[in-house]
Amino acid sequence: MEKLHDFQRFIDAEEKIEPKDWMPDEYRAHNIRQISQHAHSEVIGMQPEGNWITRAPTLRAKKILLAKIQDEGGHGLYLYSAAETLGISRDEMIAQLHAGKAKYSSVFNYPTLNWADIGAIGWLVDGAAVTNQLSLRRTSYGPYSRAMLRICNEESFHQRQGYEIMLKMAKGTPEQKEMAQDALNRWWWPSLMMFGPHDNHSERSTKGMLWKIKRASNDELRQRFIDKTVPQAEFLGLTIPDPKLRWNEATGHYETSDINWEEFNQVIQGNGPCNKERMDHHKQVHAEGAWVREAAAAYAARQKEQLQEA
Amino acid sequence: MTSNHTDSQGPVWEVFTQKKSGAPYQHAGSVHAFDKEMALENARDLYTRRDKPSGLWVVPAAEIVAVDPGDAAPFFDPADDKVYRHPTFYEVPAGVENL
Numbered sequence: 001m002e003k004l005h006d007f008q009r010f011i012d013a014e015e016k017i018e019p020k021d022w023m024p025d026e027y028r029a030h031n032i033r034q035i036s037q038h039a040h041s042e043v044i045g046m047q048p049e050g051n052w053i054t055r056a057p058t059l060r061a062k063k064i065l066l067a068k069i070q071d072e073g074g075h076g077l078y079l080y081s082a083a084e085t086l087g088i089s090r091d092e093m094i095a096q097l098h099a100g101k102a103k104y105s106s107v108f109n110y111p112t113l114n115w116a117d118i119g120a121i122g123w124l125v126d127g128a129a130v131t132n133q134l135s136l137r138r139t140s141y142g143p144y145s146r147a148m149l150r151i152c153n154e155e156s157f158h159q160r161q162g163y164e165i166m167l168k169m170a171k172g173t174p175e176q177k178e179m180a181q182d183a184l185n186r187w188w189w190p191s192l193m194m195f196g197p198h199d200n201h202s203e204r205s206t207k208g209m210l211w212k213i214k215r216a217s218n219d220e221l222r223q224r225f226i227d228k229t230v231p232q233a234e235f236l237g238l239t240i241p242d243p244k245l246r247w248n249e250a251t252g253h254y255e256t257s258d259i260n261w262e263e264f265n266q267v268i269q270g271n272g273p274c275n276k277e278r279m280d281h282h283k284q285v286h287a288e289g290a291w292v293r294e295a296a297a298a299y300a301a302r303q304k305e306q307l308q309e310a
Numbered sequence: 311m312t313s314n315h316t317d318s319q320g321p322v323w324e325v326f327t328q329k330k331s332g333a334p335y336q337h338a339g340s341v342h343a344f345d346k347e348m349a350l351e352n353a354r355d356l357y358t359r360r361d362k363p364s365g366l367w368v369v370p371a372a373e374i375v376a377v378d379p380g381d382a383a384p385f386f387d388p389a390d391d392k393v394y395r396h397p398t399f400y401e402v403p404a405g406v407e408n409l
Contacts, residue, residue, distance in 0.1 A: 014331075015332075067394060071395075142332050146332070146334055156396075156397040157395055160397050160400035160409055164401075228407070232407075232408070232409065
């Protein structure tokens with residue numbers, strides 16, 4: 001109890017926890033769950049965008065998309081490394097993902113149907129992700145916090161490239177504008193769902209906030225995202241797909257309809273449009289890569305043997 | 311372990327300090343020591359006399375793998391020719407905020 005008390009005092013003083021420090025088991029488990037889920041999201045998030053690499057409209061667009069997807073893979077690796085400092089192995093995390101025990105962001109279970117979807121993902125999905133990640137730079141676990149700093153710095157171009165695509169299409173031909181509006185219609189609500197359940201329905205939030213793993217509540221972050229994104233949509237001349245959306249002069253915030261939580265729960269439970277496809281693809285690629293890992297391990301073992309023989 | 315050739319001082323350890331809680335560990339210098347504990351104590355005595363750091367790491371120098379400076383240019387080459395990795399590559403129209 002003494003230890004727990006000191007731990008809380010340390011956290012309350014805005015000190016960061018490092019891998020070798022004492023921490024409650026529940027703090028360790030909470031971080032492993034959150035960081036590995038975050039890592040899986042980065043990696044699975046490569047799939048919907050990867051769908052458009054070979055069909056990017058210009059070489060410029062293709063190079064940018066490749067660089068962005070490479071960043072997402074890199075971000076997954078930063079986060080897996082941060083989670084590993086807590087005593088879980090990479091193999092365990094991947095096994096948990098494949099067994100459905102570890103989740104990834106539900107937003108990546110939606111399909112990318114037209115090129116404007118790539119714009120909408122950068123603008124909205126990355127916009128929502130970065131809103132959360134900016135807040136997480138101040139998370140109490142040191143390695144997670146440092147990974148967030150790196151990621152936020154690198155993400156700064158992701159949202160802009162997405163908005164650039166949206167702008168080109170929204171100011172383009174009527175057909176292009178229609179595609180941009182269609183992408184906004186389909187990605188708006190899944191983006192708002194990225195912040196998770198309402199605060200009063202989020203059982204884990206309380207401990208997460210107490211231990212400063214989370215630095216802002218789901219609803220607070222969601223509102224922050226809505227407030228900065230609505231004017232950006234207006235600039236594009238596109239309509240947010242929410243008839244109840246309105247500016248509240250008194251609160252200084254936008255008001256929206258409530259999220260379709262039934263859809264959210266269905267997607268979380270594995271019944272979204274692409275859940276099976278995303279997971280099958282990950283399992284397949286992971287299995288196909290097994291020989292590379294085996295060959296590398298065999299080569300390293302052989303090198304070691306040769307060194308001992310010499 | 312060529313850099314660890316035995317002399318009377320013991321092997322070399324590289325020292326990393328963390329200035330404040332949560333900050334990245336940064337290389338400070340190196341010390342000689344015969345074991346981990348002595349390495350930590352020597353590093354403390356040598357590199358933390360002024361400001362109290364929040365963390366200190368010592369790593370056997372022989373265990374560090376580094377890029378040969380002569381190879382650095384071609385090794386890192388692909389990193390800086392992709393201007394589109396930087397936000398300044400994209401023009402944000404006047405009137406658009408928080409992007």
